[in-house]
Amino acid sequence: MSGAFDTALTRALGIKVPVVQGGMMWVGYAELASAVSNAGGLGIITALTQPTPGDLRNEIRRCKKMTDKPFAVNLTMLPTINPPPYQEYADVIIAEGIKIVETAGLVKDVVPKFKKAGCTILHKCTTIRHSLAAIRMGVDFLSIDGFECAGHCGETDIPNFILVSRARQELGNTPFIASGGFADGQGLAGALALGACGINMGTRFMCTIEAPIHHNIKDTIVKADENDTELVLRRWNNTNRLFKNKPAQEAVKIERESTTGKFEEVQPLVSGQRGRQVFLNGDPDFGVWTAGLCIGLIKDIPTCEVLISRIEREALDTINKQLSYVKDRSKL
Amino acid sequence: MSGAFDTALTRALGIKVPVVQGGMMWVGYAELASAVSNAGGLGIITALTQPTPGDLRNEIRRCKKMTDKPFAVNLTMLPTINPPPYQEYADVIIAEGIKIVETAGLVKDVVPKFKKAGCTILHKCTTIRHSLAAIRMGVDFLSIDGFECAGHCGETDIPNFILVSRARQELGNTPFIASGGFADGQGLAGALALGACGINMGTRFMCTIEAPIHHNIKDTIVKADENDTELVLRRWNNTNRLFKNKPAQEAVKIERESTTGKFEEVQPLVSGQRGRQVFLNGDPDFGVWTAGLCIGLIKDIPTCEVLISRIEREALDTINKQLSYVKDRSKL
Numbered sequence: 272m273s274g275a276f277d278t279a280l281t282r283a284l285g286i287k288v289p290v291v292q293g294g295m296m297w298v299g300y301a302e303l304a305s306a307v308s309n310a311g312g313l314g315i316i317t318a319l320t321q322p323t324p325g326d327l328r329n330e331i332r333r334c335k336k337m338t339d340k341p342f343a344v345n346l347t348m349l350p351t352i353n354p355p356p357y358q359e360y361a362d363v364i365i366a367e368g369i370k371i372v373e374t375a376g377l378v379k380d381v382v383p384k385f386k387k388a389g390c391t392i393l394h395k396c397t398t399i400r401h402s403l404a405a406i407r408m409g410v411d412f413l414s415i416d417g418f419e420c421a422g423h424c425g426e427t428d429i430p431n432f433i434l435v436s437r438a439r440q441e442l443g444n445t446p447f448i449a450s451g452g453f454a455d456g457q458g459l460a461g462a463l464a465l466g467a468c469g470i471n472m473g474t475r476f477m478c479t480i481e482a483p484i485h486h487n488i489k490d491t492i493v494k495a496d497e498n499d500t501e502l503v504l505r506r507w508n509n510t511n512r513l514f515k516n517k518p519a520q521e522a523v524k525i526e527r528e529s530t531t532g533k534f535e536e537v538q539p540l541v542s543g544q545r546g547r548q549v550f551l552n553g554d555p556d557f558g559v560w561t562a563g564l565c566i567g568l569i570k571d572i573p574t575c576e577v578l579i580s581r582i583e584r585e586a587l588d589t590i591n592k593q594l595s596y597v598k599d600r601s602k603l
Numbered sequence: 604m605s606g607a608f609d610t611a612l613t614r615a616l617g618i619k620v621p622v623v624q625g626g627m628m629w630v631g632y633a634e635l636a637s638a639v640s641n642a643g644g645l646g647i648i649t650a651l652t653q654p655t656p657g658d659l660r661n662e663i664r665r666c667k668k669m670t671d672k673p674f675a676v677n678l679t680m681l682p683t684i685n686p687p688p689y690q691e692y693a694d695v696i697i698a699e700g701i702k703i704v705e706t707a708g709l710v711k712d713v714v715p716k717f718k719k720a721g722c723t724i725l726h727k728c729t730t731i732r733h734s735l736a737a738i739r740m741g742v743d744f745l746s747i748d749g750f751e752c753a754g755h756c757g758e759t760d761i762p763n764f765i766l767v768s769r770a771r772q773e774l775g776n777t778p779f780i781a782s783g784g785f786a787d788g789q790g791l792a793g794a795l796a797l798g799a800c801g802i803n804m805g806t807r808f809m810c811t812i813e814a815p816i817h818h819n820i821k822d823t824i825v826k827a828d829e830n831d832t833e834l835v836l837r838r839w840n841n842t843n844r845l846f847k848n849k850p851a852q853e854a855v856k857i858e859r860e861s862t863t864g865k866f867e868e869v870q871p872l873v874s875g876q877r878g879r880q881v882f883l884n885g886d887p888d889f890g891v892w893t894a895g896l897c898i899g900l901i902k903d904i905p906t907c908e909v910l911i912s913r914i915e916r917e918a919l920d921t922i923n924k925q926l927s928y929v930k931d932r933s934k935l
Contacts, residue, residue, distance in 0.1 A: 277930045399829075418750075419762055429829050430751055430762030432784040432793065433896045437829055439789065440900070452764040457771065460796040461764065463925045465789050497731075497761050497769055564765045568772070590925050591935045593795045598609045603923045 274311065275587055279446040280469035283391055283411065284371055285341050287311030288583050290459065291393065291414070291448060293421070293473025294345025294373050295561070296320055297547045298484055301330050305337035306481035306575040311583075314342040315373055324359040331367045343371035343393070348378050349423075357381060365390070373414065375423075382408045393448065395471075397425030399434070399441050406445045413438065413447040414471050420451025421473050421563035424502070424512045432465070439466030454565040456585020460593070463586075474563040480574045485553030488560070489572045497567025503541060503559065507534055511541075514562040516555050518545070606643065607919055611778040612801035615723055615743065616703055617673050619643035620915050622791065623725065623746070623780060625753070625805025626677025626705050627893070628652055629879045630816055633662055637669035638813035638907040643915075646674040647705055656691040663699045675703035675725070680710050681755075689713065697722070705746065707755075714740045725780065727803075729757030731769050738777050745770065745779040746803050752783025753805050753895035756834070756844045764797070771798030786897040788917020792925070795918075806895040812906045817885030820892070821904045829899025835873060835891065839866055843873075846894040848887050850877070 274287040281289050290312040292303065299317030307314035316334055321327040327344070334342055344364045348357050361381045364372060365388040372385050375395035385392050386409050394410035396402040397420075402413045415438050417431030418424055429437075435449045449462035450471035462470045476482060478492040491514070501515040506526045513519045522540040529536050545558025573581070597603060606619035613621050622644040624635065631649030639646035648666055653659040659676070666674055676696045680689050693713045696704060697720040704717050707727035717724050718741050726742035728734040729752075734745045747770050749763030750756055761769075767781045781794035782803035794802045808814060810824040823846070833847040838858045845851045854872040861868050877890025905913070929935060 275930055275934045276928050278928050417762070417764070419764060427830055429896065429899075430749070430784065431764050432749070432751060432762065432790065433829050433899055436787070436789060436900050440902075452762065455768070457768060457797050458764065460925060461793040463928060464792040464796050464921050497765050498759055564761065567761075567765055568768050570772075587929065587935055589796050590922070590929065593792060593922050594926070594935075596608050596610050596795060597919065597922065598607055602607045603919055603926075 275583060278463070278468040280412065280448060283446075284313055286313050288579050289448075289463075289469030290579055290582060291315065291343075291373075291450075291469060291471040292476045293450065293471050294343075294347065294375075295421075295473050295477065296543065297550050298473075298477055298482055299345060300483050301334035301337055302483045303476060303479070303481050303575075304342045305334050306479070307476060307579070308338045308340040308342040310575040310579040311340075312575070312579050313371065314338070314340075316342065316344045318344050318346045318360045318364065319355060324356060324363045327360055328363045328367060331363070331369065341371060342369075343373050344369050345373040345375070346378070346381060347374070347395075348376035348381070350377060358384075361385065374410070379408060382410060395450065397423070397434075398427055398429075399437050402438065402442060402447075406442065410445075412468075413442060413445060414450045415447050415467070417449070417451040419564040421500075421512050421561040424451070424510055426505070426508055426510055431462075435462065435465040435467055451563055452565050454568040456582040456587075457589050458565075458568075459582055459586040460589035472565070473561075474565050475569060475578070476575070477562075478569050478572055479578055480572060484550035487553030488550060488555060491555045492562065492566055492569055493572065495562070495566045495569075497564055499566055500562050500564055504537070506532060511559075512561065512563060513559045514555065514566070516559070518556065519559050522559070607915055610795070610800040612744065612780060615778075616645055618645050620911050621780075621795075621801030622911055622914060623647065623675075623705075623782075623801060623803040624808045625782065625803050626675075626679065626707075627753075627805050627809065628875065629882050630805075630809055630814055631677060632815045633666035633669055634813050634815045635808060635811070635907075636674045637666050638811070639808060639911070640670045640672040640674040642907040642911040643672075644907070644911050645703065646670070646672075648674065648676045650676050650678045650692045650696065651687060656688060656695045659692055660695045660699060663695070663701065673703060674701075675705050676701050677705040677707070678710070678713065679706070679727075680708040680713070682709060690716075693717065706742070711740060714742060727782065729755070729766075730759055730761075731766070731773050734770065734774060734779075738774065742777075744800075745774060745777060746782045747779050747799070749781070749783040751896040753832075753844050753893040756783070756842055758837070758840055758842055763794075767794065767797040767799055783895055784897050786900040788914040788919075789921050790897075790900075791914055791918040792921035804897070805893075806897050807901060807910070808907070809894075810901050810904055811910055812904060816882035819885030820882060820887060823887045824894065824898055824901055825904065827894070827898045827901075829896055831898055832894050832896055836869070838864060843891075844893065844895060845891045846887065846898070848891070850888065851891050854891070
């Protein structure tokens, strides 16, 4: 590893390459988080993938045995009828000495707790308005999630060329990470050009050797193209970008054609539990699972080490290529 | 003007800055085309904005008097019930000695004609599949139009971080321009990072001193944000990204709620002739008019000279800033 980059992100987190692994449900386990961190990026354990706060404690301890590099824990707080014990998850994260957290959703009760514990907070947003509110709460980095991203992409459909540029215009001195649509070093260089200090990648990391999901799903990602995602649950203002498989397409059809508009009609199709099984049994049609538009850019299943080193090299080559377009370097 | 950039686009077209003005209906007149070309970019006259081929001849001649720099003519061939005499427009373009053309739509009958006349052809596409077909026809540059773009953005909703990256993966040696979502030099640097040799901007050029449209419309663009566009006519697979004004919102409402699905119900609202009047009378609600997502990035009404010089400077500063993130430049 060359460790060629030095941005606000690498400095604040103590990582070598400005690449953050997305906090993914049923994927963000210790195996992947440690592999990403060992390769020089920031690995992330997804708290809610663990059934109880006690399980999260064990998972964090397992990860510590697998890497001596910094890693983070993601805590996403979505509105739900039976919310998990979010505060207890937060308490475990702090008690285990985790110093970097990725937050998303309705986090106003946990941000002060993490700040008091001296954590660096990376907060995910899909709009500039929510980003500004998060800055007022005191988060350290925004993670700007464009229309391209997997899962909850928001309702405004603003892609990253616009959203990241707006972040540069509006977020003042708060550094931001570009998230959604990234899979390679050209993307990292592009994000740096727009003003980001790094990138966050989810789908790309699902398709690595160390991602603890069934090989058939990684193969499915490699074979897919940029037209293989589907926006589901828009009707209920809860848009999710999912892999375009049978249940996702069926859910969209019901969503479009239902005269009642009752969520119950699609609920069995969009069950997260069935999505979890997909990653275990390898049947891409068994349930819905999230995938970002960068699924179209992914062509192989490397190790995290190979992937992150390659991204670093590609980003350096890209900057060099841009430089080669400048006729008179004295103008720089 | 510094003329600092040297890309496949600047070399092939003999322009100083790798910025192409979009061929816009009711905006792409000689005033704007000559101003963009004089400022070092590529100005474009929109052929179909002229009522007859004879009018196009006059407009080209008028433009020649206003600039001695290269400029292009856009010929867009959309399926329509009463098609304009496309071949006659093409004949005028060739007879007037225009050596750069921008094409879009169903152009298979005019591409051989332009090639035979020695024109450099920039062809606009919203998908990789159509781009590959255009390369087989023999076009010289692809102009890749992402989901962000104004007007016909296609039906696949693939933003430029993905679509331009896919172009780099798929288009082989054919150079390509990134189009849609661009308004500044950071965007130009980002496009170069993803592999493009330049950018195409429409909405940004509408909001310049020389754009021959009413000042109120330019003011409306400055005041708008990234949420002020609307996708209209999706139901008929003819999606247009329009400024979110009263008729556009009304058309979307009818489109969503109509039980008959008859195009006639929205037709009066989406009339191009009323859109043309908007640019003349300055009433942003008089009819529908196209605007890209970069409307959210635009904050002023500069001259084309100021705008293009600024973009060049911003792009150079951006590349310099990316360089500053590289710890050890020997790795480049």
